[in-house]
Structures are given as structure tokens and as C-alpha cells.
Amino acid sequence: MQAETLKITVLGSGTSTGIPVIGCRCAVCLSDHPYNQRTRCSALLSYGKYNILIDTSTDLRQQVLREDIRHIDAVFYTHSHADHVHGIDDLRGFNLRSKIPIPLYGSEQTLATIRSSFRYIFDESEPVSYIPRLELHPIDQAIELFGIKVIPIPMQHGRMQTLGYRCGPFAYLTDCNSIPSSSLDLLEGLELLVLDGLRFTRHNTHFNIPQAIEMAQKIKAKQTLLTHLSHEIDHPVHDQELPDGINLAHDGQHFSLHVAPIK
Ligand SMILES: [Zn+2]
Ligand SMILES: [Zn+2]
Ligand SMILES: [Zn+2]
16 A cells, blocks of 8 residues: 555644734734734644544634635544634534534543533534534544544643644644653654744743753654744744754644555
8 A cells, every 4th residue: 555645734823812912012913924823723634535633723713714624524632721622613514514423532531621611512402503513532542543543642731631642753742841751652753743832931831942842852853843832932033043853833834744554
């Protein structure tokens, strides 16, 4: 079998507020550089004819329209914070087209929180046309889906555990400020890594830029992109100052990687 192509789209590269921040008059929030406009953090993986979404960000609708995404075949959740989940209702648009439920994957804890936060979705008394049709699939180990292996990568986000995901030579690790060595063992030989790098100043639940650089140099992916960026980050200025092989992510960025088929 020939190697297949995994296409990656950075749907959103912004922190929980989005950039510009509501009401902020700082230089980055006022900047008209397109890479300083950031929707909430999310990514799309396309493999064969399948689209896998990582998180349903608050800005999901805008991201889907911008990238002309016509179907979503599965969603993998990193954790249950609002900026990664609150676009969930817009999955309904995909159900209306496909007429089939969308499977959601994530840790038991994340899916339990989503279920209790969005009771109307999972309450069977609601008319089906008013709600997204979603199926919950808790995972704690690698699964094979649509011919590709998806490996959950446990991480710490302050006191909360989050999941990153690895697919072939790609890994997506957002909302973390520490990665245990058992997870680092799952991250060898990456071509592309998307990694949390919130801002320059320290934060209790996110890597800042110096910590993200240190982690990227430990993981040693060929290319690393920092995401979940705050308004401290002025893309055209700060991107140039990063070490070789490390860059800032921006909304709408596309990559294609070759993935060896599963035997
Ligand atoms: Zn977040
Ligand atoms: Zn600002
Ligand atoms: Zn978070």
C-alpha cells in the first residue's frame, strides 16, 4: 500500500479570548496583520476522505465557513474548557447534511463534563432536528479510525489532565504546562508538532514561550508551531526571533505529511 497524505489545517491559533481581545487597545489587538487575528484554538486533520476535528472551539462556525469544511467524521477533545468546546452546537449543521451522528472522543472526564454542561444535547426528549446528534466514546489508549492510528497523549494543564493527540508524524499538544516522561516516549520521530506557547510571561496552566521552546527542543520534531497565542504575541515581530525549526502558528495554515499505512 502507498503512503497516504495527512492534511493538517490550523483552524484557530488564539487563546481563550480570541485576538483581538474585546475592548483591548494594545498594538497587537489593533494590528491589521492577518496573523495577529486569532480565532480560538482548534485544528482539522484530513485523511483520505475523512475529516477529524480537534475540539469544537467557540469560533467553530467561522472556521468551518472560512475553510469550506463540508463534513466532520469525528471530533477528538483535548479537554472541557469553554474555548475548546463551546462551538459544539454548530456540529448540528453537519448532522443535517450527513443524517448520521458524529462520534466524539476524549477522556472519560472530558466527555462527562461535556455531557453535563450540554444536557440538552444528550437529553433524548429533545426533537432531533434541534440538537446536534453526537455519540460519546471515552478513550484512554490508541485507537484506529478511518485507517489511521490516533494516540492520546496525557498532559498536565495546571491541575487538570488534558489529552494531546498523535497521528503518524504529527502531534497536537495544546493546553499544557507539563508533559510527563511516559508521554514524551510517545512523541519520538515527529515531522510536525503543534505545541501550546501562550505568551512570554509565566502562566499557571500553559507553557510560556521560553518553556515551549525548551519542550520543543526536547521533543525534537522537524518543525514545531506554537499555538494558543495571546495578545502579547506580535506575529511578524516575534516569529522571526524564534530558534530554527520553531515558528508561531497562524489561523488558516495548511500542511501535508505522508503517513505510512497501518499494516
Ligand atoms: Zn484553551
Ligand atoms: Zn490586546
Ligand atoms: Zn484549557
